[in-house]
Amino acid sequence: MISEAADRRLNTISRHLIVTNEDEGSNGVISSSITSSGGDSVFANVVRAPEDPILGVTVAYNKDPSPVKLNLGVGAYRTEEGKPLVLNVVRKAEMLLVNDRSRVKEYLPIVGLADFNKLSAQLILGADSPAIRDNRVTTVQCLSGTGSLRVGGEFLAKHYYQRTIYIPNPTWGNHTKIFALAGLSVKTYRYYDPVTRGLNIQGLLEDLGSAPSGSIVLLHACAHNPTGVDPTVEQWEQIRRLIRSKKLLPFFDSAYQGFASGSLDGDAQSVRMFVGDGGECFIAQSYAKNMGLYGERVGALSIVCGSADVASRVESQLKLVIRPMYSNPPIHGPSIVATILKDRNLYNEWTLELKAMADRIITMRKQLFDALRARGTPGDWSHIIKQIGMFTFTGLNTKQVNFMTKEYHIYMTSDGRISMAGLSSRTVPHLADAIHAAVTTVV
Numbered sequence: 292m293i294s295e296a297a298d299r300r301l302n303t304i305s306r307h308l309i310v311t312n313e314d315e316g317s318n319g320v321i322s323s324s325i326t327s328s329g330g331d332s333v334f335a336n337v338v339r340a341p342e343d344p345i346l347g348v349t350v351a352y353n354k355d356p357s358p359v360k361l362n363l364g365v366g367a368y369r370t371e372e373g374k375p376l377v378l379n380v381v382r383k384a385e386m387l388l389v390n391d392r393s394r395v396k397e398y399l400p401i402v403g404l405a406d407f408n409k410l411s412a413q414l415i416l417g418a419d420s421p422a423i424r425d426n427r428v429t430t431v432q433c434l435s436g437t438g439s440l441r442v443g444g445e446f447l448a449k450h451y452y453q454r455t456i457y458i459p460n461p462t463w464g465n466h467t468k469i470f471a472l473a474g475l476s477v478k479t480y481r482y483y484d485p486v487t488r489g490l491n492i493q494g495l496l497e498d499l500g501s502a503p504s505g506s507i508v509l510l511h512a513c514a515h516n517p518t519g520v521d522p523t524v525e526q527w528e529q530i531r532r533l534i535r536s537k538k539l540l541p542f543f544d545s546a547y548q549g550f551a552s553g554s555l556d557g558d559a560q561s562v563r564m565f566v567g568d569g570g571e572c573f574i575a576q577s578y579a580k581n582m583g584l585y586g587e588r589v590g591a592l593s594i595v596c597g598s599a600d601v602a603s604r605v606e607s608q609l610k611l612v613i614r615p616m617y618s619n620p621p622i623h624g625p626s627i628v629a630t631i632l633k634d635r636n637l638y639n640e641w642t643l644e645l646k647a648m649a650d651r652i653i654t655m656r657k658q659l660f661d662a663l664r665a666r667g668t669p670g671d672w673s674h675i676i677k678q679i680g681m682f683t684f685t686g687l688n689t690k691q692v693n694f695m696t697k698e699y700h701i702y703m704t705s706d707g708r709i710s711m712a713g714l715s716s717r718t719v720p721h722l723a724d725a726i727h728a729a730v731t732t733v734v
């Protein structure tokens with residue numbers, strides 16, 4: 292039995308913990324077996340967590356009754372009509388799977404579907420990759436890009452001598468949490484220059500140049516999120532030379548292969564440069580955007596190792612990471628991907644649909660740029676057409692974003708990032724009006 296005085300003391304301590312935690316801005320989940328007096332749940336002390344900064348935008352959007360509301364927060368492709376898109380080729384693959392009576396729903400192995408793993412490694416590294424030929428690559432199916440990053444992070448925290456990962460500033464909001472919770476220490480390197488709205492290559496090279504030898508470096512393979520700013524081939528080469536000379540470990544996040552340029556090979560170029568030099572690296576792949584398989588959670592983690600023997604030992608340890616986490620991955624999504632990747636006709640059809648999505652996004656960039664020019668909106672908006680991939684990092688500040696949400700019902704993340712994939716010819720004028728009003732009335 293806890294005495295009343297002890298009970299009061301413990302409640303004070305747990306309240307203090309909650310306040311401290313809120314001050315630090317963390318999610319604030321405090322586990323305690325003690326309820327505050329009068330509470331009717333053992334969880335009475337659980338603090339309400341803030342909404343996810345990206346997914347929370349959609350929550351706010353859904354609550355808005357305005358007929359002109361526009362969600363440019365979440366990175367999901369929409370058609371010209373503003374509707375989610377299921378690729379035709381995905382529907383075809385699903386029909387083939389449904390009609391195949393020999394298919395069963397047994398558990399997959401811990402590492403996932405073998406065909407899917409092999410084809411995924413080929414997609415990102417190239418079918419003729421020497422690393423694949425030499426069996427130096429181990430690939431495991433994971434829960435989309437996020438799960439692949441997490442499994443890679445957990446493996447590194449357990450088996451790699453350096454526990455620090457450098458991520459770009461800024462980066463996709465989930466990176467910090469994924470790697471910190473995996474047990475790595477997260478630091479940032481300079482990436483974006485707000486003045487030029489381009490790459491801060493000098494800052495990047497300086498920061499990676501002073502990182503301790505062996506540090507892990509997270510690189511966006513293409514279509515950097517949120518900035519839409521990618522290094523040029525020459526800059527990639529500079530980064531590669533530095534990373535190799537400092538013996539840093541590259542960890543590629545490839546969430547947009549095919550989305551940046553419309554070419555699967557073109558968007559894999561950065562990764563292939565690093566694998567081409569014979570060095571080791573990690574690659575997290577997602578099929579959320581490029582096959583529109585968002586909710587199916589299909590992805591892969593590939594680890595390119597120095598030898599076939601190391602690769603097979605690494606794989607044996609990856610199984611020990613995965614087994615207690617989710618046992619084994621789902622079967623439907625990777626079956627769709629494997630069906631498409633191994634059939635030449637379906638593969639070709641996919642590349643066309645992918646290119647059409649990429650092209651529509653590029654058209655939206657052009658239309659928005661033209662609309663701002665037509666309105667005489669103050670500022671240089673050429674970054675809208677220079678940036679690459681799903682997002683434009685507009686340069687709008689939080690106050691301007693809040694203004695656009697309040698007055699124009701346009702939803703985006705507070706850093707001014709907009710998803711170009713959520714725009715259409717119909718909605719561009721509304722967005723351009725809102726941006727014009729924001730920059731001319733809100734400082």
Ligand SMILES: Cc1ncc(COP(=O)(O)O)c(C=O)c1O
Pocket residue numbers: 366434435436437438463511516544546577578579585590
């Ligand atoms: C840079 C980056 N990495 C990884 C992901 C992971 O996405 P998913 O887990 O849906 O594949 C995203 C999604 O927005 C992203 O933008």
